[in-house]
Amino acid sequence: MHRHRHVWKQMRDREAGKVRPHSFANRIKSNRISQLQLSNHKDIVSPHKGAINSLQIDSTEGRYLLSAASDASVAVYDVQRPTAISKHTSLFVLDKHHHQGHKYAVSSAIWYPIDTGLFVTGSYDHHINVWDTNTTQVVVNFKMPGKVHRTAMSNLSTSHMLIAAGTEDVQVRLCDIASGAFAHTLSGHRDGVMTVEWSNSSEWVLVTGGCDGAIRFWDIRRAGCFLVLDQSRTQLGRRPPVLKRSMITKDSSTKLRAAQKKHAIGSGSRQLPIGRVPSKGPMKQRLHPGMLSTQDRATAHYGAVTGLKATGDGMYLLSAGSDSRLRLWDVQSGCDTLVNFETVRLQTNKPLQFATTQDATLVFVPCMRSVKAFDMWSGNMNSILRGHYECVNSCWFNQQDQELYTGGNDRQILVWSPARSIADEMDEGPAEDQDNWSS
């Protein structure tokens, strides 16, 4: 009752103009997000017989959930309309029996960013399939040189339809749906690539994290990567201080290191000091300036990079590594902001998918069997969501309804939503009054 009175008062304030509508909505949303718990009114019935590797809700309607599992099955659910009372079963399942289905585990399934007519799946059977949702047939098929760990398409792209694929091969491949062929490959990693993400601020920028511990930023219109994140470059806060900028990001070693391209995104001018290759060391062959980045061996983690997530505005990047650390990077300066997230142990053999809220205040990270919600800027743990019986692999946050979907090795997809009291359920109707004995 107190809660409702509080909300009514805020609504009257909004009408009177005391509270801005945007901040009113945000206040309600963050209040709901802070009360996430295992949902008591929504349940997803998962038909999978293997660990769930990836979850995604489409960005156009926020309605259809796509899940990929280790038993080579892919399923789609409608999360807004239950098929039975408060149970959501799958709309369709594509498994091994489907004549075009995958043969081994499906590691990643993503929606086509423009609409839900297509979706893309990548699997350990070395294939990437593009499916038509309505006819559930494969439209385009790409063969990769190794197991596919992650596929990604850019949400912002207006001029290309490229699928970025991270496989156990060292090269990141770009597949073009329009032509059905490979566009080009990005080399620079020295081991398999476990995670790929497109940038949220530019349709041409791709971020990849490899098993060699490096995180590289690529502009796909140019050769080589333009930024390699180095964990020894740090800044003490969200943004580097304005005056001391040159002192903080450089140290004396940059004068002696071989010529490298380390400047921020979007700088059109090539500031490569080619003449700085030291004559004392072994003679390096003359490489194309863009390819000098392959010699940059900076690592972002002491181990493989297992997960990447950029914030909605594209200014910060979260990365998880097999050294069980989660780091927050400032993309503009390329430095680690030194926020410490108390993750004791993280899964190290599989790519992790973690989720952030849209205003980038909370990040949900799967930590072994539980999902921890951290405050993004201080690293404090807000809450632990326990419910899975085995390791959790992926989380997806639905901003519209403030719900979190998590999938794990125990083959379950769990829904976490703000608590709903019985008095709020006004749309259930007479069905709730019936029991097993009613006709």
Place this chain on the structure above:
Amino acid sequence: MENIPESSSKGTKRRRDEDSDGGNSSSLEDDLIFTDTLVALRIMRAQFPPIHKGSVEPFILKSQLYSSVKDRTQVDRELESLRRDKVLRLFKLNTGQDDHAIMFLDDYLNQIDHVVKRMEGKKGGECEVFGWFKIHVLDSKLETGIEHQELCSLLSLGGKVKDSHISLLINAGILTRQLIDPNKYWFAIPNIGSLLKGLVQGRKEVISLLSRRRYNEMMMASLEKKRLRMSSLDMRFHLRDLIGSGYLRTDQTPTGLIIRVSKD
């Protein structure tokens, strides 16, 4: 002149704390949480177990700091600014995933001097490389690792560098090769091999001590009185380390602090 960074304005409070701390007599329960990273570092340095009678300078593990100061982000940032001010150095240890050791710069230089004294007797000649190392490399390279080429160019600021010089540094234990990249070295603390072995075994021993109990828990007051068989580092050192890395957790009870093995 002592390198006190201006961020710690708690000068008088720090000295008072150091005076009142009577070494091993204060229990860990009272001393678990500090307000400031530098305060925590100095107190833990004073509490370093006096083994080997001065041949090993005190070092602190990063996980111990995490258990002592509540805000981990603050710890990371203060460590970073102390490192940049050359008050202390960080070393990556090979005992675990993300283990780091922190040593005050003066202690590290003393440690190197101990090693140099021992080696001077044996080889005579090429010990000038240690001087070059201290003056040129340590002063300009503040990170935990260094590349071969950069090392050579920094050392050559002191004199002509030969491969035997680098092998001497590796033999002394000041540099170790990185396993992932043959061209890179980690900076290391010399002569602490036995301590690191004791660290790993002591960790296992403490966890097994607690796991054998029925409910995997014990009162802190009784746990810290126990002596460890496998490790020469004392119980308080291990407890701070394990609480900070998350393997153990503490809870307040009406009768005092209780330590449990943390699940997940």
